[in-house]
Amino acid sequence: MLELRRLNKSYASGHPVLSELSYTFHAGEFVAIMGDSGVGKSTLLNLIAGLDHPDPGEAAPILVDGVPMAALDDDAATKLRRERMGFIFQAFHVLPHLTLLQNVALPLLLNGLSQERAAEMLAAVGLGGRDHDYPHQLSGGEMQRVAIARALVHRPALVLADEPTGNLDPDTAHSVLQLLRTEIRASGACTIMVTHSEAAAAMADRTLILTRAGLCEAPQLKRSRP
Template sequence: MLELRQLTKSYSTERRVLDRLSWTFAPGEFIAIMGDSGVGKSTLLNLIAGLDQPDPSPEPAIIVDGTPLAALDDDAATRLRRARMGFVFQAFHVLPHLTLQQNVALPLLLNGLPQGRALAMLEAVGLAGRGGDYPHQLSGGEMQRVAIARALVHRPALVLADEPTGNLDPDTANSVLQLLRQELKLSGATAIMVTHSPAAAARADKVLRLTKNGLQDTTLVNPAAQ
């Protein structure tokens, strides 16, 4: 589903954040990535999403669903990101001027798909009957539920989550992660979650640690995710 080959990212000759990183993410896996601050976790997500560019290399460094990102122009990369990826952020990024239904329906609208699934997704995340509400009427946990619904509504193949529980209290974070895992298993999407939280990482199928030496598998099977 997603393959990284010798992925390297430098911000200057003095600062190489990622150095020849290679990994293959299987379809349907829910992966947590942990690591020290500044090691490049968010940079890695931005590269996978095509929002940032890796250092030039003779071979494709990032391959999504068999498509090398480097082979795509800006328009094609945007279409791939819009159709095949979903995003969940720490800061929610729920649009304040849109209703909950409109927020969730946005990926459907951008992909030219029927928008009826938006209400079904709100119901799936425990917000049935709230489609006409606005984000200012929600708690942080509820806004993150909207973000999850929006990320999954168009049935993406790949979900990228950057510290999705960083602004939530422990009980709400646990509820949101349980919901995310449940919805991912229903959709069959591959998910990569960057987190500092061991409790959040325990919800994933596998925990990888990002260091200056690359990605290291710290759990072959994560019992807490079963």
């Protein structure tokens, strides 16, 4: 589903952050990535999404469903992101001027799909009946639920989550991760979650540690509340 081939990325100063990174992620698996601050976890997600560009080198360092991201122009990359990817950010990025239903329906609208599933997803995340509320009426945990519903509503093949529980209390974080796990199981999406929390990572199928030497398997983590 997602293949990294000798991926390299340096900061503007020339300092390398990712070096010769290779790994394959498969459809339907939920993978957590941990690592020290500054090691490049969020940078890796941005590169996978095509929001940032790798250093010159390997001709096709990132392939999504066999499609080399480097071969796509801006319009084609935007289309692939819109149709095949879903994003869950630590800061939510829920649009304040749109209702909850409009926020969740946005990927459907942009992809020319029926918007009926938006209400179903709001109900699935425990916000049924609040279609016409606005984000300012929600708690942090509720806004994250809206962000999850929006990320999954168009049934993306790849879900990228950057510290999705970083701003949540432990009970809400546990609930949000259970919901995410259930929804990606149902959709069969490949999901990559960057997190600093061992408890959050334990909700994934497996955990990888990102270091300067690359990605390596972490010991199995005991599942508990984040």
